Amino acid sequence: MPNSPRLYILSSILAVIIIAAFVLSAVPPSRTDSTSSLTCPPLPATDALAQDAQFYAADFGVSVEEAICRLTVQDQIGPLDAEISSGEPDTFAGLWIHHEPEFGVTVLFTENPEATLAAYVQDTNLSGIIKAHKARVSLRYLKQAQRQAHMVASATGMPVESGINVPENRVELYVIDVRGFTRALQRAGSRLPDRVTIIKVGQHSSPAS
Numbered sequence: 001m002p003n004s005p006r007l008y009i010l011s012s013i014l015a016v017i018i019i020a021a022f023v024l025s026a027v028p029p030s031r032t033d034s035t036s037s038l039t040c041p042p043l044p045a046t047d048a049l050a051q052d053a054q055f056y057a058a059d060f061g062v063s064v065e066e067a068i069c070r071l072t073v074q075d076q077i078g079p080l081d082a083e084i085s086s087g088e089p090d091t092f093a094g095l096w097i098h099h100e101p102e103f104g105v106t107v108l109f110t111e112n113p114e115a116t117l118a119a120y121v122q123d124t125n126l127s128g129i130i131k132a133h134k135a136r137v138s139l140r141y142l143k144q145a146q147r148q149a150h151m152v153a154s155a156t157g158m159p160v161e162s163g164i165n166v167p168e169n170r171v172e173l174y175v176i177d178v179r180g181f182t183r184a185l186q187r188a189g190s191r192l193p194d195r196v197t198i199i200k201v202g203q204h205s206s207p208a209s
Contacts, residue, residue: 060099070103076126077105084120085139091116093135093142094166108135108169135169137195145193146171152192156184161204171196176203 053067060067077097084092084107093108105126109116113132121127137145142164149171153160158181161174173192175181178200185191192198 060103070099073126073129080120080126084117087120088116089140090138092139093137093169094139094164096166103129105130106167107132108166109133110135110138137169139164139166142169142171142195145196148193149173149196152185152190153181155188155190156181158184159204161201169195172199173197174199174201174204176201 049068049071050064052071053064056062056067056071057064062070074097077095081095084095088109091110091112093110095105095107097103097105107113107117107130109132111134113134117130117132121130146162146164149162150160153173158175158177160181163172163174164170165172171193173196175198178198181198
């Protein structure tokens with residue numbers, strides 16, 4: 001006896017449901033948060049924070065909840081920077097936040113980096129995302145070298161600008177005419193401090209009105 005149209009339709013629907021369930025189970029999630037070690041307590045998001053989190057989530061491919069957590073954690077980095085700078089002036093070489101390939105913080109010390117950092121972040125929600133590495137010179141040395149570099153450069157009569165590159169652990173002296181500047185240093189018998197690198201630029205910054 002042939003199958004009735006009703007039974008045929010029900011069988012077809014059941015087959016479609018089974019196939020769809022199999023396909024969906026085989027598809028991996030479209031996006032996962034990369035910061036599994038970052039834990040944040042539930043926090044009420046203000047309108048401004050929620051808006052910032054939406055932009056952050058779109059830029060770095062994470063959920064809005066993860067973005068809120070990261071932005072909240074960032075607020076702790078400034079006070080931590082000040083605390084370590086005050087407590088370890090001889091060895092602290094600076095820190096910075098990185099967002100890719102994963103969110104975290106890197107701190108530099110000239111001696112005992114891991115042990116020194118542990119004293120400041122142990123048993124905090126930062127311990128899982130912050131890493132310490134060794135640097136050649138301290139941030140205090142770099143600031144002194146930066147001031148000395150400007151004093152040396154002023155004798156050449158040529159305009160320069162500078163900045164401290166914390167990840168590279170160096171001072172960068174921005175000069176338009178590198179050859180001319182180097183010759184002027186030689187004529188003056190002057191020498192830049194250690195850890196100062198001359199960087200060629202097309203132009204210097206203009207003061208904002």
